[in-house]
Amino acid sequence: MNILEVDKLTKRYGSEVAVSNLSFSLEEGTSTALIGPNGAGKTTTLSILAGLLKQTSGTADWKNHSGIGFLPQHPQLFPWLTALEFLEMAARLSGIAAREARSRSIETLQFVGLGSALNKKTGTFSGGMKQRLGLAQAIVHRPKLLLLDEPVSALDPTGRREIMNLLKSLQHDTTILYSTHILNDAEEMTDQVLFLRRGQLVEQGSLEEVKARYAEPNIRIRFQDVRSAAHFVEQHNWNARVEGTSVLLPLGEAGPRMEEVLSVLSKDATAVSGIERQQATLEEIFLKVAGAE
Amino acid sequence: MDQTTLVLLLLPIIAIQLGLMIFTLVDLVKNPNPNGPKWLWAILIVFVNILGPILYLVIGRRNY
Amino acid sequence: MTQFNVLLKKEWRENFRNYKVFWIPIVFILFGIIEPVTNYFMPQILDSVGNLPDGAVIEIPPPEPEEILVAVMGQYQLIGILVLVLAYMGSVAGERKNGTATLLYVRPLSYRSYFLSKWILASAVGMLSVWSGLLAAYYYTFLLFERVDFTKFLKFGATYSLWILLIVSLVLLMSAVLPNAGLAAAGSLLLIFVFQLIDGLLGTYWTVSPLKIPGYAAQWLLDGPKPEDFWWTAGIGILLIFAMILAGIRSSKANASKTKV
Numbered sequence: 001m002n003i004l005e006v007d008k009l010t011k012r013y014g015s016e017v018a019v020s021n022l023s024f025s026l027e028e029g030t031s032t033a034l035i036g037p038n039g040a041g042k043t044t045t046l047s048i049l050a051g052l053l054k055q056t057s058g059t060a061d062w063k064n065h066s067g068i069g070f071l072p073q074h075p076q077l078f079p080w081l082t083a084l085e086f087l088e089m090a091a092r093l094s095g096i097a098a099r100e101a102r103s104r105s106i107e108t109l110q111f112v113g114l115g116s117a118l119n120k121k122t123g124t125f126s127g128g129m130k131q132r133l134g135l136a137q138a139i140v141h142r143p144k145l146l147l148l149d150e151p152v153s154a155l156d157p158t159g160r161r162e163i164m165n166l167l168k169s170l171q172h173d174t175t176i177l178y179s180t181h182i183l184n185d186a187e188e189m190t191d192q193v194l195f196l197r198r199g200q201l202v203e204q205g206s207l208e209e210v211k212a213r214y215a216e217p218n219i220r221i222r223f224q225d226v227r228s229a230a231h232f233v234e235q236h237n238w239n240a241r242v243e244g245t246s247v248l249l250p251l252g253e254a255g256p257r258m259e260e261v262l263s264v265l266s267k268d269a270t271a272v273s274g275i276e277r278q279q280a281t282l283e284e285i286f287l288k289v290a291g292a293e
Numbered sequence: 294m295d296q297t298t299l300v301l302l303l304l305p306i307i308a309i310q311l312g313l314m315i316f317t318l319v320d321l322v323k324n325p326n327p328n329g330p331k332w333l334w335a336i337l338i339v340f341v342n343i344l345g346p347i348l349y350l351v352i353g354r355r356n357y
Numbered sequence: 358m359t360q361f362n363v364l365l366k367k368e369w370r371e372n373f374r375n376y377k378v379f380w381i382p383i384v385f386i387l388f389g390i391i392e393p394v395t396n397y398f399m400p401q402i403l404d405s406v407g408n409l410p411d412g413a414v415i416e417i418p419p420p421e422p423e424e425i426l427v428a429v430m431g432q433y434q435l436i437g438i439l440v441l442v443l444a445y446m447g448s449v450a451g452e453r454k455n456g457t458a459t460l461l462y463v464r465p466l467s468y469r470s471y472f473l474s475k476w477i478l479a480s481a482v483g484m485l486s487v488w489s490g491l492l493a494a495y496y497y498t499f500l501l502f503e504r505v506d507f508t509k510f511l512k513f514g515a516t517y518s519l520w521i522l523l524i525v526s527l528v529l530l531m532s533a534v535l536p537n538a539g540l541a542a543a544g545s546l547l548l549i550f551v552f553q554l555i556d557g558l559l560g561t562y563w564t565v566s567p568l569k570i571p572g573y574a575a576q577w578l579l580d581g582p583k584p585e586d587f588w589w590t591a592g593i594g595i596l597l598i599f600a601m602i603l604a605g606i607r608s609s610k611a612n613a614s615k616t617k618v
Contacts, residue, residue: 072460
């Protein structure tokens, strides 16, 4: 079931188009990465979905209006409030009754690893702690849909790892839409990817789909040593490239068919230590998509 | 009028001004991130009567 | 109602922990004391400062105690208003500008509770300041000069309180309308002083205007304003406060999308 349907969403500032004709949907319980360079319209998109901005045209329909949690890229907290006071306020403003708000706030702070900083003023918090409290306020009312704007990009590697693990533990109970430009993170926690460039959706689909679409028809053949690799390339006029002890070989239009290669290799199988299909990484796909005019 | 009455009259004024100044200075020292250089605020607070501390509290303090 | 209570608690914590609850009244008290004391020492001050020839005697009649209270109000008209404007200029605009409002606005927020909670706290601090300051002035005037009729004083204070509530409402409205705290302060001060100037120059042509509230407050200390003029003026003042609160609620909501994300 789709929890969110976005149709032809457009946001203009005067003559400048921030987001143009965006259409996608989020299936319940899945995670979607919104990928794009800075200025692609990721924050604008998330702000509209969070109800902070009004779109110029198009619709964004979600099943459960109150059930949204939003984490801005740099969550700004009231420095004179303690973590617990802040989170309790957030929970109560989201409609949770007083007593439950308190117990749930404590629970959530422990979940995000701030259990020992309950009564510390947020003005004294480090960037990582602020991000954790930001995440806590986004999930304290147990929303169905979680919108996260660059949830880990401001953190150091350790902090990034920890927050990613927290997000992964929420992954299946909550529908998550998050923006990122760090593609390793996206690859880790994604059912669907949306590539955004200059406000337009240039590619979308499940991670497998997109990868398959951009998968290079390449194979990598590993040889026992450099000499056999070089020998293989010399023997055939196949546009192959030596990379150390392995050979990168384009198939299809640019090269031979797979069966041809296999039959050639089977004649001297002892020199070969492995054959694998090249998987395109999101990073490569992204560069391709972003580079295409 | 004798000296004691004079002192008694002026005492609250001096006490409030001094109190405001000391309170603001302590706050400035503890402030991790004031809006502007600390030494400049210190000078303003000590030498610009009343207005120095007020300006620090509304502009310089940044509500930490 | 729940949201209102929650937000009121937040505003209280902000005003308490940023010491606004303490230092703003203290500034008002300070100016309330300074005025009678300097008046008391005026002969000595003039004597020591003025380079008069030896033997010259200055005869200044001691001021009426009512004049001193009016002079205190004059101080508040400048410094008091400036302090209140500076202290509350960022109430809404500052939260939007620094992005703290974002985490409130993403929730199903009641903007009525949001704006009213700010108005109540700012007004309470304004009232605390005016009354503690005026009472200090009253007490010192009593000690150093003569006693002012307390009923007259209460009428004076109550009328001036209405003026301060107008100022507080205006600052909060400007803060909700304008994009940042500095502009909100500039806008408020400009409006206050321009309108006062107009009323000062042309005010003789009318008797009912919210800008005459401080003037009528002062008149309570003497024979009192003409009841009809006073009550119409006060009524319009109260209506204006309501109107500014409503406009403030509306602009807080309308400008919510300008919060920094």
